[in-house]
Amino acid sequence: MTGGVVKLIAMSVHIAVFWLILVSVEGWTYHSDNKEQLNWKEAREWCQKHYTDIVMVHNENVTHFLTKYLPSRSSAPYYWIGLKNINDSWTWTDGQIANYQNWGDKEPNSVLPDENCVEYISNPNNNGKWNDESCTRQKYPVCHKAQCLNNSCSNRGHCTEQVNNFTCECEPGFIGPRCEKVVTCEQLSAPPHGSMECSGQYGNHSLSSKCTFSCADGYKLSGTAELQCNSSGAWNVPPPSCAVVSCEQLSAPRHGWMECSGLYGNHSLNSKCKFSCAGGYKLRGTAELQCTSSGAWNVPPPLCAVECFPLLLFGGGLMNCTEGHDSSRSACRVECPPGHLLLGFAEFTCRADGMWESSFPLMCASFVHSLIVLLSSAVISLFCGWFCCSKCRKSKKAVRMRTQQETLNPAFEAEHTPPDGPLCSA
Numbered sequence: 220m221t222g223g224v225v226k227l228i229a230m231s232v233h234i235a236v237f238w239l240i241l242v243s244v245e246g247w248t249y250h251s252d253n254k255e256q257l258n259w260k261e262a263r264e265w266c267q268k269h270y271t272d273i274v275m276v277h278n279e280n281v282t283h284f285l286t287k288y289l290p291s292r293s294s295a296p297y298y299w300i301g302l303k304n305i306n307d308s309w310t311w312t313d314g315q316i317a318n319y320q321n322w323g324d325k326e327p328n329s330v331l332p333d334e335n336c337v338e339y340i341s342n343p344n345n346n347g348k349w350n351d352e353s354c355t356r357q358k359y360p361v362c363h364k365a366q367c368l369n370n371s372c373s374n375r376g377h378c379t380e381q382v383n384n385f386t387c388e389c390e391p392g393f394i395g396p397r398c399e400k401v402v403t404c405e406q407l408s409a410p411p412h413g414s415m416e417c418s419g420q421y422g423n424h425s426l427s428s429k430c431t432f433s434c435a436d437g438y439k440l441s442g443t444a445e446l447q448c449n450s451s452g453a454w455n456v457p458p459p460s461c462a463v464v465s466c467e468q469l470s471a472p473r474h475g476w477m478e479c480s481g482l483y484g485n486h487s488l489n490s491k492c493k494f495s496c497a498g499g500y501k502l503r504g505t506a507e508l509q510c511t512s513s514g515a516w517n518v519p520p521p522l523c524a525v526e527c528f529p530l531l532l533f534g535g536g537l538m539n540c541t542e543g544h545d546s547s548r549s550a551c552r553v554e555c556p557p558g559h560l561l562l563g564f565a566e567f568t569c570r571a572d573g574m575w576e577s578s579f580p581l582m583c584a585s586f587v588h589s590l591i592v593l594l595s596s597a598v599i600s601l602f603c604g605w606f607c608c609s610k611c612r613k614s615k616k617a618v619r620m621r622t623q624q625e626t627l628n629p630a631f632e633a634e635h636t637p638p639d640g641p642l643c644s645a
């Protein structure tokens with residue numbers, strides 16, 4: 220064996236003694252490579268400087284692990300662990316209260332007033348047991364190095380240190396040992412007579428993806444227009460469908476009939492309804508309606524109504540009549556041209572039975588003609604008055620003469636008949 224090889228072996232042995240690494244696996248690694256004994260505070264600082272922190276013994280697995288790998292020092296088999304008495308609670312350096320405790324016989328006993336730190340005993344008699352100890356005492360540190368890195372769980376979960384491994388608690392919507400996968404929802408497709416558009420940060424059918432649905436002209440969406448893939452891998456609501464549009468249900472008009480037909484039903488897209496009226500009634504409106512793609516009939520439905528006989532209006536007047544959408548009544552109003560007067564009623568109504576409700580207008584007459592008519596009426600009235608009064612006076616005179624003759628000669632009544640003419644009051 221050459222001198223160089225001997226020197227190399229000696230160096231390796233020296234390194235192995237000085238830097239004792241207990242184990243290095245995928246999870247935490249435990250280290251007890253310091254040759255000095257330190258107080259608890261110094262021990263923790265040394266661990267934080269060279270590794271992650273002073274070791275915590277959260278469960279029995281860690282105890283078994285340390286029992287197996289920590290060197291059994293015959294002279295001073297004592298190691299600081301990361302447990303302290305804080306406010307009368309044994310608390311780990313990560314702030315957790317120690318649920319798992321593995322005290323030696325009659326420990327913790329607080330023999331000294333400041334026995335607030337814990338040592339781990341590594342000898343055959345008390346292997347793995349704990350003792351409360353003064354924090355100023357000198358022990359070996361045993362450290363751990365955490366294996367959880369910032370991206371150990373793909374930045375999508377919480378990394379938990381284990382003895383021989385670490386585990387990831389993934390955020391909702393992510394799966395896999397390292398949260399490296401995204402949950403996916405069922406593949407969707409566009410409904411018949413419709414279209415679909417999907418998009419999302421992780422893909423078209425993955426976590427938080429959204430799919431928007433729309434329907435072709437003449438079809439309406441039945442359901443929710445936008446779906447979202449939730450963290451459980453299911454769409455938040457069922458996908459919608461496209462249904463052919465429907466128009467309002469119609470009914471036959473009073474005194475009439477209706478007949479509807481269509482490819483998708485009697486009141487659906489492109490359906491047609493035809494209207495007719497019974498004898499004596501006339502259709503007012505459009506005889507055939509069609510259901511449009513917007514879901515509305517193209518025109519209002521008609522009605523059956525009786526028409527009043529037409530009026531002849533002389534003198535150039537205008538007659539404006541209303542036709543109620545669902546009424547058989549039609550109100551009319553006459554307006555005469557400027558310089559004319561209406562002789563008769565200005566407003567009148569056509570009733571449902573086909574008769575005018577009030578007197579109807581006669582004519583529109585000019586002012587001159589109106590004056591002539593008024594004067595003529597006055598002359599006629601005066602003439603009639605004079606004629607009647609004259610006739611009345613003659614009748615009274617004849618009555619008086621007859622009365623005188625009857626008084627003188629009773630046989631006169633039998634020989635004469637009463638005179639003709641209007642009867643006048645005495």
Ligand code: CA
Nearest residue numbers: 328329350351
């Ligand atoms: Ca003690």
